[in-house]
Amino acid sequence: MAGTTPQVQSKKESQSETKPSEFLRPQDSQSHINPVPDIISESKSKDVSMESSLTSELQSSPGSDEDERQHVLAYGKDSDLQKHPTSRQPEATFISEGFNNWKKSGDEFKKHDKSSYHRDALAKHKKHGNDSVTSLLLAKVTKEQQCRRNLRGSDIEGLPTWLSEKTYMSPAIVNEQSMLLGRAVRLKILERIKAASVHEDAIGLYEVPSTTSATLTEVLKDTLIRCDLPLSNCRGQGYDGASNFQDHVNGVAVQLQGEEPRAVHVHCLAHCINLALQEATRACKPLRDALDITIEVNKLIKYSPKREHLFKNLPKALSIEKRLDMDVPQTERTRGLRPLCPTRWTVRTGSINSVLENFDTLRKAFEEINKGHDENARIAGGLLSQFDQFSVPFGLKVSSQIFGASEQLSSSIQSVETTAKDARKGAEQVLAYYDKLRSTDTFSEFYKSVVDEAEDKTDPPRLPRYRKRPKRLDDGSNTHTFPSVEDYCRQQYFEGLDIVSEQLKRRFSQKGFETAVEIEQLLLSAANGRNFQISSHIRELYKDDVDFVRLNTQLSMLHDTVKSVSTERGCLITEVTNIDTVVSIINSSPVIRHLFKEISTLLKIYLTIPVTTATSERTFSTLRRLKSYVRSTMTQERLNNVLLLHVHKTIADELSLVDVAREFISFHDRRRNYFGLFS
Structure with missing residues (x-):
């Protein structure tokens, strides 16, 4: 031997x-x-x-x-x-x-x-x-394989040796493992989609060679094919306001609807609110001036550590003692300046309010900065002269009222459970609030409070200087003049409310959104026992999805079923006001769900129509945390896989790591010899 x-x-x-x-x-x-x-x-x-x-x-x-x-x-x-x-x-x-x-x-x-x-x-x-040499070799190899398979455990024998060897730890191996995990998460998501459960999920980011509508349409169709999701099953589309998506001739939504008319398109309502505020700001001078001043104040103070330190150490500023003093009530604590979001208009109320709260401190800070001889001193002098005018606190107050209500609406409709009815009801509440503000009595109280607060801070309110009309525009009529400063401010106040109200009404009256509202009203009318009628638009659109003869019968039975099920639960429902109640009644038992099969199908179509694209926006926002400066060379495939694992943490935690590891080992014979087989 x-x-x-x-x-x-x-x-x-x-x-x-x-x-x-x-x-x-x-x-x-x-x-x-x-x-x-x-x-x-x-x-x-x-x-x-x-x-x-x-x-x-x-x-x-x-x-x-x-x-x-x-x-x-x-x-x-x-x-x-x-x-x-x-x-x-x-x-x-x-x-x-x-x-x-x-x-x-x-x-x-x-x-x-x-x-x-x-x-x-x-x-x-x-x-x-x-023992023979072969048996000793086999025993040692088996022990090493067991150790390698259990490297995720704690206090594992051989872990330091594994790390020192640096085996199977190269970037290519890490990318392959992240690919396997990302694919497992994507398959779990697709299983839920194919099971006809209604939910919002991100399935990845995809690189496009160009941003034309034709290219984007092909990328979307290719993605659906790769995910084994036929376009014929699509019942809703949601995009932002970009022209390559929203164009009524060659937009992505129109092209997809040309192939599948049942894919109802809805312009993201959160973007609609954003655009409504943008239009109002562009047309209303007090809102425009207030945002401009807020931007300039933040640039002057927040962009310089020296000037920010000066601001924080002035009287009534955000001092360290007051910020850390927990005995001071939350409402009495002074807040510092909050930066203005450059893209989202519905999150600017906090920045506007921070300027109002630190109005006196900012004036003193401008006085100190103006003592210098650089460009920032001249900017501080200009802001100081503006802060002496009554129009600044007035514009900030008006902006706070208008932006504050719209911000609440935008936050409430961005939930994944938000339905079309919830969004429409929230918009109606905000419009009712704007109508309440648009009254002479309400404005008089508002104007008086602003004058009282600015009495010792700014110059007295006054009318703007009269400007003579150019001769080429003079038609001989008398130029309109305001009898008082209050009348002039009232006109600007009402103008801002009218513009934002009109923009919200117009943007919430979309054709696709109206389809969802029509389905909702049909189901609620039937659930409350009132007369209902299925419109020709709904019949033509969903004739291949719903048997309307059976649907008509089931809608007639729905009211009695609601009463009986609610009685069994111990709470008699006198009137159904929310579509979630109908969903709860239909899902109360498998028998009822099968009995009202057509209503269940109509409910799924209704819940599938998107209200906002907030889920996609949040997914895109995670890129700032994932693709940092030290990861700027990350490939598209790795970025996509890491993104899925980061966004879908719950699904990732439920994955079977043994199955993923078994798939990783099965790629090569060398890996099977190195790790062995999982039991």
Whole structure:
């Protein structure tokens, strides 16, 4: 056996070769033995694992002095060398001289197998009953595979060794593992979609070669094909206000609706609110001036640590003591300046209110900054002169009222559970609030409060300077003049309310949105036992999805079912005002769900029509956390996979990591040999 080769040399030869103390234990240092070199290292074998795994040791047996001069050494590590008596004849090959002529290795191995040295070593090995080299190798490999499979656990034996080896930790391997995890999350999402459960989920970001409507349409269709989602099953589309999506001739929505008319398109209502405020600000001077001043104040104070420190240390500013004093009520704590969001118009109320709350402090800060001689001193002087005018606090107050109500509406409709009815009801409440503000009595109270607050802070309110009309525009009529400052401010106040109210009404009256409202009114009328009528538009649009003969019968039965189910639950419903109540009644039992199958289908269509694209916007906002400056070279595939894992944390936590690891190992035979098979 090649594992136990004999070696016998004379004392003279042993001393000339090497020192025994370098290889033997101290008590054996006088033995005249030339230790066996490592056959694997001498023969320059490529199988390195064989050298470290052969750990069997042959124990020495007692004998005479003559026997002690005759030894067999089991090759392996120097610390594992043991001595055994064997034949007196030496064999240079595989022992002292080494072997490198591998073309004739077969003949040499056969010759060695027939030698007395090999037979003696084999007999000694069997006598001691040690495990075979193969079994020892297999046991060690199995233990290492088990350790590698359980590296996610704590206090695992072999983890430091794994980390030091840096095996399977390259960027390519990490990308492959993230790909497997991202694909598993995507498959879970698609399973929920195909199960016809109504929810909003992001399935990834996709790179496009251009932003034309034709290219975007092809990318969307290709994505649906890759996800095994037929376009014929699409019942709703939601986009922002970009022209390549919203164009009524060649937009993405129109192209997809041309192939699937039932894919109802809705302009994102959150974007509609944003655009309504943008139009009002562009047309109303007090709103426009208030935002301009807020932007300039933030740029002057927040963009400079020196000026921000000056602002915070002035009297009544946001001092450290007052900010950390928890005994001070929350309503009495002074807040610092809040930055103005550059893109979202519905989150600017906080920045406007922070300027109002720190009005006096800002005036003092401008006075200090104006003492300098640089460009910022001139900007501070201009802001200081504007802060002396009554129009500044008036415009800030008006902006706070208008923006505040719209901000509440935008926040309320961005939930994933928001339905078309909820959005429409929220818009009606905001419009009612604007109508309440648009009254002479309400404005008089508002104007008086602003005048009282600005009495010692600004100059008295006054009318703007009269400007003569150019002759080319003068038609001979008298120029309109305001009798008082209050009348002039009232006109600007009403103008801002009228513009934002009109914009909200127009943008919430979309054709696709009206389809959802029509379905909702049909279901609520039937649930309350009132007369209902299915419009021709609904019949034509969903003729392939709903059997309207059965739907008509089921709608007639719905009112009695609502009463009976609510009575069984112990709370009699006198009137159904929310579509969620109808959903709860239909899902109360499998029998009722099957009995009202057509109503269930109509409910799914209604709930599928999107109200906002807030989920997609939030997904896109995560890029700021994922694709940071240190990850700027991340590939599109890796970014997509990491994004899915970050957005869908709940689904990622529920994944079977054993299944993912099994798939990773199954890619190559080398991985299966390295990790083994998962049970």
